[in-house]
Ligand code: AMP
């Protein structure tokens with residue numbers, strides 16, 4: 632998966648505006664923000680989408696949500712609220728084939744999404 636852009640960001644081979652990193656996860660500002668806070672949280676290991684989550688790799692998802700809790704505190708949106716979204720496949724609007732969790736906040740978000 633050497634061509635995967637998010638794998639490259641995870642390895643530091645492509646620069647990103649990093650907000651959090653540990654041995655398993657990296658989070659960085661979205662290049663095209665849809666809200667005042669728009670961060671992407673990704674596992675460093677390549678997992679294509681929710682479709683590829685199973686008993687063998689599901690621990691990383693819990694780890695990502697622990698990281699998200701730290702990130703929203705750091706970015707001061709924990710109290711005001713935020714949304715965590717993962718798009719899956721064509722109808723879900725997924726454009727990068729490496730699972731990622733959008734964390735959106737800093738404004739009142741509309742529901743339902745379009
Ligand atoms: P999705 O459409 O759910 O697959 O989300 C992909 C997201 O990745 C979009 O919001 C893009 O703006 C964002 N994105 C793509 N390339 C980069 C990059 N190099 N750095 C930061 N965000 C990116």
Ligand code: ZN
Nearest residue numbers: 635638677729
């Ligand atoms: Zn990847």
